[in-house]
Amino acid sequence: MKTTRNVVTTAASLALMMGMLLSSCGANNSIAESSAASAQPSAEATTDAAPQARTYTDSKGHTVEIPAEAERIIYTGSDVGDMLALGVTPIGAALGIIKEQVAFPELLDGIKDIGDLLGDAEKITALDPDLILLDSGGTYYEEGAFDTLSKIAPTVTYDRLETNERLRMLGDIVGKQQEAEEWIASYEAKVKEAVAKLNVQTGESASVFLLLGKEFYVMGDKSFAATLYHTLGYTPAPEIQKNLIDANERFANISNELLPDFAGDWLFVLTDEDDAARSAT
Template identity: 60%
Template sequence: MRKARRFVVILAITTSMVALLAACGTKIKETATLPSPVATTAATPEPATRSFTDSKGHTVEIPTHAKKIVYTGSDLGDLLALGVKPAGAALGVIATQVAFPDLLTGIEDIGDTSANLEKVLSLEPDLILMDSGGTYYKSKDFEALNKIAPTVTYDRLPTYERLLVIGDILGKKKEAEDWIKAFKVKVAGIKKQLVVKEGETASVYIRLGKEFYVMGNSGFATILYDTLGYTPAPMVKQNLIDKNERFGDLNNELLPGYAGDYLFVLTDEDETARAAASSFTNDAVFKSIKAVANKKVYYIQTKWNFDDPITKERLLDELPNIME
């Protein structure tokens, strides 16, 4: 009897120990599968400035996000398209010529190509953008401006490329990319509306007084060639675009040779003035141009002779009306 009772006790103890060990094993296993706590670190603050090498090779320490900008170029629409209104800009000439005078409110005029240094200084900018294209750039002007605030030069590139560069300088690269995408969608719609056919040629003339000039691939012409896909007239391509010439002067005898299937004449003369007896429209040579005879000549205001994003965007809205 004692042996039987002892056996029952040992069996009970053994069973209890097995159960206890099993429970412990489960807890150990569960504990092992718990995820490790994630280490939390504070976000690294964005630096206030960054190093930037500009189009002339200057390495300048510029604000990561400039608050007060002065702009000395002629394509002010580049900044405005990115939602940036500069404190000051070179409005000396362009203020009366651009297609967006409504957007100039609040921008101080700093003069023309050679900025008024006292005016720039009074604006207390934290960044100055300087056009390095053509004859605008002078090293002494850069040095003077750079003493006032970090100054960055940029090249006069085609619209999309230039906008991306400006976006990079201002920390607005995404805004630049978004604008380009939206604009390309708009262009596709306008091309269908205008029925632009492959291989159709176009030319752009400028009339200043009694003088005629023909445009290369610059200003208004860029929206015809680069944006809408018209082909430059052969002589325009050969004598201007291939030689990287922005424009050339023409005497009357050369007018027909440079004209394409479509002819756009930049002039601020109204229809009444053009119809006057002394108007170039009554000249025999002008009348001999094929585009004129085919009624494919269009008179465009000179305010459209810029290739910034704002001008291009507004021009696309106007072209269907102009070319009806």
Template identity: 60%
Template structure:
């Protein structure tokens, strides 16, 4: 049984849990094809009966999740042995999962294979030393700037782009995953390459199209250089499955 938002951690190790908290992520992830056969346990606190009915041998609980409390842990451990884990960077988190599930070799193999694929991707994209990149995410009418989390980890940790000084000082150094900023100051956060995460629906596209006509957007250097790319929000996860699939998609998305 798995309660976190990084279900791809388990799937990358060849483990499909009997149940997972799919209510939030099922329509957002880049791997809906892998969710078949996994029961949605919803909000754990409200669906303990569902958890009990699945008779889990082990429950994995994301202690970094914003919607889980100590009382949830106390309730879950009465059903089955419950192990909590911290919200770590992808590789470290995968190794922890490998230790917990007896899949350490699988975790190490995935990491080594992934690093090999990254070398080829850098060549395709042509990342140069010192080039900066930024990630904006549009939620409704508001823009947020991403720190080193989700999709941004591929840019900074994997491909070697450098965060802009404003992103580093305002978000990364303060360990902020994202922060909302007014449209007027967005150019201050934008790097040589700009990636804009947005939902793939008509309302989101209309909002994006409207913003592209504003002078503040046109003043961004990456926009003028045609280095601004729209990315579906399904790629804003840092689990192994999403990362691996993103390696194949990123060259296409950057066209």
């Protein structure tokens, strides 16, 4: 049986915050630079001087006229931290579980919950947005949602790209290109510092377990786990690679008897800050 050398137990809320700010639920996190021009949809100003609007071709091929400087943005999807990283506070977002479990809930002050990940049309209409960002990278995406939201305000779909590409893309849409580059530079500096402090060795494996009450879940390579594998350089434990990542599963509920099979050299155990959960670890 494999012996796990290191165990790190932390609050799930902290991990969710990291996932919200640093990773996409549906995209790998990489510290490698990538060409923004090759990955981003195209945008061009409709006038030469101080345009009030411009055309933008989004991830689904829609050509949309959007404000040059949107002020009332609705953000659908699960990574509202992308907007916060750009210095943009949406007037509405799909907060869901994030609202209850982020480590710093004050960051969500002033953001109205718009319902599920595709947004509730009635709630969005009431907020009178001038731009809607619609997550098209999830399996729940429906073209009908774009049609509905487009009747409320200019709507742009976006894909779940790698972190740097995604921030550059969103920065382009909302006119925060410089802020995106500044955040990326700061993040990559912190990554290098973290890797040095952790002394991550080549081939060193890791597992992420989520403990909610008495229930154990093992995570694939999304959210916090994506940061470990794709940014910090840990290798997924073989069973995680085979049963979750290769199968495109985000997480799986497992019995205590199977825990050793999914254990890497490092165990990152996320709890819900419940006393029973902490005592179980």
